[in-house]
Amino acid sequence: MDKYVCMICGYVYDPQAGDPDNGVKAGTKFKDLPDDWVCPVCGADKDSFEKEE
């Protein structure tokens, strides 16, 4: 599963880990994150993320 990087702060969303602190279960793909999910570090929205190369 692809990891995604926040272009604002560098946080990496790893689908294997999810974002349990914010109600996202481990194993959730980036595209399946809810639309109102934001970067847990800087608060940027999903559009600020790019696939990690």
Added chain:
Amino acid sequence: MRQLEIAKGVYDVGVTDWNIRDFHGYSTYSGTTYNAFLVTDEKIALIDTVKKEFADQLIENISRIVDPKKIDYVISNHTEMDHSGSLPRIMHRVGEDKPLFCSKMGEKNLARHFSQKWNYRPVGTGDELNLGKRTLTFLETRMLHWPDSMFTYLKEDKILFSSDAFGQHYAGPERFDDMMGDAIMPHAKKYFANIMMLYSPLILKLVETVTSLGLQFNMICPDHGILWRKDPGKIINAYVKWSRQEDNEKKAVIVYDTMWHSTEIMAEAIMSGLTEEGIYVRPMKLRECHRSDIITEVLDAKAVIVGSPTLNNGLYPTVSDFLTYMKGLKPQNKIGAAFGSYGWSGESVKLVQEELTAMKFQTVDSGLKIQYMPDKAGIEKCEAFGRKIGQAVKG
């Protein structure tokens, strides 16, 4: 005037803002400084600038050492206007085509703030700039505390220019830690609590990175307040402790406001209960205490107890203000509790409770509300409420 040689050929050319008392909503009772640094070698580099209205002073300070035109490189560690506000004036004096070093995000953000087409040289962690006998190394520190933030490290002298990190809003005759001892720590703590607290996890990571890179510091030079030269480790250790927010003291902060003293009487009775349990208590009334001072007390407290009267079926406005502020700063590992007096509808306690829960505070009670003035039985309830919280604080 304030230019000072802090190491051979390295100067502090910053300025002192003696009279500022409100720094973007942060109370600055002692004023602050905007530090900027000139490193002179075969090439000359200026690290950071100052707030716009102090540009003349900065230029004057530089001119006493060297003609500003002789500056070869300008470095912007952070885009926020207290450090970049004088960039247009500086670039004009230094030369509009001179290289301007900043992080990738710095380039984006500076371009948004200023319309000039400067000669940007975006740098990342590990990139170096040779000045002749000496070298500057860059270290990106995104979100400490803006996306553009970075540090600059003068390798041979082991001096870290840390931008806002490790700073303090303090203006005084002292320029170094050894000139004032522990008296600087409350200012550093307040700065951490209000500016850095929410990025605690990143600070811990950064300290790990710095340790693994084996970086050593003879001096840490932040962009505000005094410079750490006697014991740079002291401020690093303090940051680690504040970031962990684990070993909170047996301390409770009672944050409240009151209309006709009922919520205040409750606060006092809750305080008695906590004191009986041996807890150190700081009651802070919102209309008297500045939110930035309250947050400083919250930083190392185990419990935050919030009291609000019900006004027009809702929270008292200063309480909303405080809760919004505290939520943004993301305090960790706290016990929370809500209380308040009301006349007829009494929504406030539930609203405070919801906010504290949303902040992941561990709530020890569903909240205590009392109609109109607390009577003898009401006072006893408040004291019991205080004891209950006190026991939870002791764990």
